[in-house]
Amino acid sequence: MAKSTFPSLISVFLTLLFFTTVAVAKNHHSFSRTLSPQKLGLKKEKLSHLHFYFHDIVSGRNPTAIRVAEANTTNTSRSLFGSVFMMDDPLTTGPEQISKLVGRAQGIYASASQSELGFLMVLNYVFLEGKYNGSTLSILGHNAVFSGMREMPIVGGSGLFRFARGYAQARTHEVDLKSGDAVVEYNVYVLHY
Ligand SMILES: *[C@@H]1O[C@H](CO)[C@@H](O)[C@H](O)[C@H]1NC(C)=O
Ligand SMILES: *[C@@H]1O[C@H](CO)[C@@H](O)[C@H](O)[C@H]1NC(C)=O
Ligand SMILES: *[C@@H]1O[C@H](CO)[C@@H](O)[C@H](O)[C@H]1NC(C)=O
Numbered sequence: 681m682a683k684s685t686f687p688s689l690i691s692v693f694l695t696l697l698f699f700t701t702v703a704v705a706k707n708h709h710s711f712s713r714t715l716s717p718q719k720l721g722l723k724k725e726k727l728s729h730l731h732f733y734f735h736d737i738v739s740g741r742n743p744t745a746i747r748v749a750e751a752n753t754t755n756t757s758r759s760l761f762g763s764v765f766m767m768d769d770p771l772t773t774g775p776e777q778i779s780k781l782v783g784r785a786q787g788i789y790a791s792a793s794q795s796e797l798g799f800l801m802v803l804n805y806v807f808l809e810g811k812y813n814g815s816t817l818s819i820l821g822h823n824a825v826f827s828g829m830r831e832m833p834i835v836g837g838s839g840l841f842r843f844a845r846g847y848a849q850a851r852t853h854e855v856d857l858k859s860g861d862a863v864v865e866y867n868v869y870v871l872h873y
Pocket of ligand 1: 752753
């Protein structure tokens, strides 16, 4: 009796050891787990409305948007197809350039339409004011600049805007057709925690 239980105890031990090893190995290799939103301090999702003016200055000594690339056919295209601009445009509370700065729109707009002036917008609103200072919202959208109202998706955010989603509505407030400088009014609706 004792003779036969001994090997079986060993096999139980080895089996246990095997499964423990497998479990440890599995733990070691796992890179994801489920987490409750409370653990990240997430409480209730809220909706915020932001309102500001965007200043796109392409002329003069201190442009805030510059053309960084183009195709060899861009200049003969009615829609400037293929041109790529890098912007660092001020965002202010009022339409005047000297009104209070709340952030900057940093990123790229590029002419992506051959039939109309339609930009691919890839940018971050980098906020600099109040509780939003240091937080960002990311926009990825289509901007047909000669349309009355344009809508662009908010695809994410950081800081106070973690888990953000929503949309930005743009309406041209003022445009100087000679210089190309423009002031655009933005209403942004964003869900975040
Ligand atoms: C533009 O570049 C392409 C490729 O290098 C060339 O085939 C074409 O002829 C150029 N077009 C013009 C208008 O210069
Ligand atoms: C297109 O026009 C811009 C602005 O006038 C000029 O800087 C650029 O050199 C031109 N590019 C080509 C490929 O002709
Ligand atoms: C925003 O944050 C930066 C970095 O923390 C700080 O230097 C700056 O003074 C802040 N701006 C405002 C308006 O609070």
